[in-house]
Amino acid sequence: MLVNWQNHYAQKLTGNIRCMEFLQNLISQSRLLEVLHENLPAEMKSDPLYLQVEKYLAAYCDFNNISAEKAIHEYTRYISQYNKDCKAFAKTGEYPLEADKTEFTISRESYDVVLMLSVLFTRHRFSIMSLLQQYAGDATEALYIGLGSGLEIDLTKNSFRHITGYDLTVNDFLATKFPSASLHSTLYTGQQADHFDAIFLIELLEHLDDPYDLIKICYNSLKKNGRVLLTTATDIPQFDHLYKFAVDHMDFEEKIKAIGFRIVFKEKITHQYLSINISPCNHFYVIEKA
Amino acid sequence: MELNNLLQDLTPVFRSELDDDNIVLTPETTADNVENWDSITNIQLIVAIEKKYKIRFTSKEIQQFKNVGELAESLRSKING
Numbered sequence: 459m460l461v462n463w464q465n466h467y468a469q470k471l472t473g474n475i476r477c478m479e480f481l482q483n484l485i486s487q488s489r490l491l492e493v494l495h496e497n498l499p500a501e502m503k504s505d506p507l508y509l510q511v512e513k514y515l516a517a518y519c520d521f522n523n524i525s526a527e528k529a530i531h532e533y534t535r536y537i538s539q540y541n542k543d544c545k546a547f548a549k550t551g552e553y554p555l556e557a558d559k560t561e562f563t564i565s566r567e568s569y570d571v572v573l574m575l576s577v578l579f580t581r582h583r584f585s586i587m588s589l590l591q592q593y594a595g596d597a598t599e600a601l602y603i604g605l606g607s608g609l610e611i612d613l614t615k616n617s618f619r620h621i622t623g624y625d626l627t628v629n630d631f632l633a634t635k636f637p638s639a640s641l642h643s644t645l646y647t648g649q650q651a652d653h654f655d656a657i658f659l660i661e662l663l664e665h666l667d668d669p670y671d672l673i674k675i676c677y678n679s680l681k682k683n684g685r686v687l688l689t690t691a692t693d694i695p696q697f698d699h700l701y702k703f704a705v706d707h708m709d710f711e712e713k714i715k716a717i718g719f720r721i722v723f724k725e726k727i728t729h730q731y732l733s734i735n736i737s738p739c740n741h742f743y744v745i746e747k748a
Numbered sequence: 749m750e751l752n753n754l755l756q757d758l759t760p761v762f763r764s765e766l767d768d769d770n771i772v773l774t775p776e777t778t779a780d781n782v783e784n785w786d787s788i789t790n791i792q793l794i795v796a797i798e799k800k801y802k803i804r805f806t807s808k809e810i811q812q813f814k815n816v817g818e819l820a821e822s823l824r825s826k827i828n829g
Contacts, residue, residue, distance in 0.1 A: 493794065493795065497811070538792075541789060541792070542767075545784050
């Protein structure tokens with residue numbers, strides 16, 4: 459028994475060291491990442507959630523054969539593009555997709571890595587993940603729409619007995635990581651009615667033409683008193699953002715109430731790296747089927 | 749290197765990183781005076797300066813620079829050793 463526990467802790471320690479090595483490797487190879495990392499608050503870097511994201515990123519990169527060099531290259535490329543798009547947005551008020559100026563392309567795997575890195579290097583994305591974990595709740599059936607790397611599932615998986623996920627493409631890593639989950643490579647159009655206790659729409663709605671269509675679908679898919687955990691994006695001119703949520707969320711709140719939800723919790727998350735004349739922010743909401 | 753010469757030497761770096769060929773640096777120049785100079789580009793600017801002069805600023809130094817003059821003074825002390 460003692461030997462088993464020793465093995466358990468030795469394996470756990472080895473896993474933690476491997477993932478810490480991956481992040482340290484990234485930081486040691488990129489001055490930009492080093493500066494970003496140094497500027498983070500100590501309590502964020504010592505948060506267990508931070509280590510969990512590090513581990514997940516390392517495992518994802520390992521599975522998909524993404525090297526530290528490739529991760530750095532893609533993250534730097536992404537930041538540069540975002541910076542350019544912010545400057546253009548400050549002048550025109552238009553998102554790149556709206557202005558039909560979307561020359562930026564990135565593979566799904568690289569994009570997943572970039573988004574996970576931004577959780578580790580920016581406070582606002584870490585805050586979103588922290589709120590997500592905090593408000594996941596305890597229930598039976600969870601639905602995740604827009605899976606990406608699967609990080610959101612990993613952060614909340616212990617809250618649910620059964621997990622269902624939908625995305626247009628599902629990375630094979632997710633099937634390996636979450637073998638009991640029902641993952642579907644297709645659009646969610648309300649396949650299951652009155653079924654879910656919780657639905658996650660994290661960093662998804664801004665990618666849609668009409669986010670309220672999906673919120674209505676989610677309403678019908680929830681059990682009574684079921685909850686949606688969602689985020690919105692305001693003044694974030696990312697290359698693939700489509701829907702601009704107003705700074706004032708009165709209209710958003712009126713619309714979700716009209717659908718039949720009540721607001722349980724909301725928080726505004728401002729971005730640390732502000733661009734001239736724009737104030738990017740996210741809103742995190744927990745809404746309940748009344 | 750004298751401060752004025754250093755500012756001239758730094759100008760192409762600022763123009764390139766901030767994508768603005770009209771930037772004229774003075775010791776009093778701050779992010780407020782220069783369009784496009786935000787906190788993301790500030791880090792990119794610092795990284796570009798470190799690369800050009802083969803020096804390193806500390807995280808504390810980066811956060812404390814209030815204007816180009818302070819940055820240039822810190823840079824000058826590092827270059828002159």
